[in-house]
Amino acid sequence: MPVPKGSTIDPERTRAAILEAATAVLYERGLDGVGVAELCALIGVSKETLYRHFGTKDGLVEAVLLARSERVSRWLADSAAAAGDNPRDQLAAVFDALREWYEDPVFRGCAMVNASAQHHVEAVRAITARHLDRYLDLLTGIAERAGAADPPLLGRQLLMLVEGATVVAAHHGTAGTGEQARQAALALLSAAAPASGDD
Amino acid sequence: MPVPKGSTIDPERTRAAILEAATAVLYERGLDGVGVAELCALIGVSKETLYRHFGTKDGLVEAVLLARSERVSRWLADSAAAAGDNPRDQLAAVFDALREWYEDPVFRGCAMVNASAQHHVEAVRAITARHLDRYLDLLTGIAERAGAADPPLLGRQLLMLVEGATVVAAHHGTAGTGEQARQAALALLSAAAPASGDD
DNA sequence: CCGAGATGGTACCGATCGGTTCGATCTTTG
């Protein structure tokens, strides 16, 4: 029962609790895989409350995706930052974080990409595009600091590797995917920035 | 009106025509984005006929995905084979084919991956896994013939690149994606098979 | 030219969908 009822009536807290619980359910079951009634039952909230806070199922979906995009992006950026100043180490740290994610039993791929894959609502597609933009910024920054010959190019190639590893881990098997992707990323970095990462 | 009615009553041909028309509609609109009634109207066939041939909407979906997987896999393999005996040329040809696909205005990502992204039916997930298996076989074969140090590793890394490029092209913009992925693939090949492709 | 079978069109079924409404219950505020 993720939403503690009554103890303290605080709309902000209720909204946050709905958001968190709905994020997990919608990720596991898919956006169209669970109706509003069942969703409310699962997260322990009435339909009226949910609709008062989010107006529409699409509104809830957008809020869920925005929050998740924020959380995931920050998590990856923090992982890179925690690896120190060496861009090569930062890149390795990003893929270590991804590997950890892939091994989580609830892992089911990138929620934003999954959402855009069949939900053709424009707002959802925009959220996904912005999410990928954030990934790209992070990776391009690493490429720049590593002294890559063409940082935007390497950034985009690394983005493909990140998303490809996520797809493969979700739909073809987790085994080794994170480590294999990490090696490929470092190989691409070495090829694009021959004298990188060791100063 | 993709299904020419009546002219020749031939169940096999009707089934094939439904399959082809449904493939296009379900790819464009998404598996859950169009109901059976509307689907039948769009492809010009009655519900009874559709259900007689495929039994169930899920049955139709599985048949559509199987046929599409077959077609796409063969197209990529043929593209590689047409590039001659040099494995490096074959790899480049695969990504040239992908680039052509990405630029098609109806391109919306990998249909199998899209289907598995939110449709948690086991049969669909199995079809997607087998589809990725075929990609992997093609790419691992190229890696082997190129003399890669670890062909299964390189094959899986190239698979990530293929799927990642497809995701990025679908959700982050087509511009340059195919060419960037091609360069990354060749860089990975060069790094893994130093003396490859030039004999 | 007639019977068998494939098809189209339509009405229909129960279930579920997203969304609204209402009254009872609870907490907080004054």
Added chain:
DNA sequence: CAAAGATCGAACCGATCGGTACCATCTCGG
């Protein structure tokens, strides 16, 4: 204690869902 507001639970709405049934029509093999 009283008023305000948040929440629950359930009933309810029209629309749509996947799937079935029925019958007229059409094509083809004998």
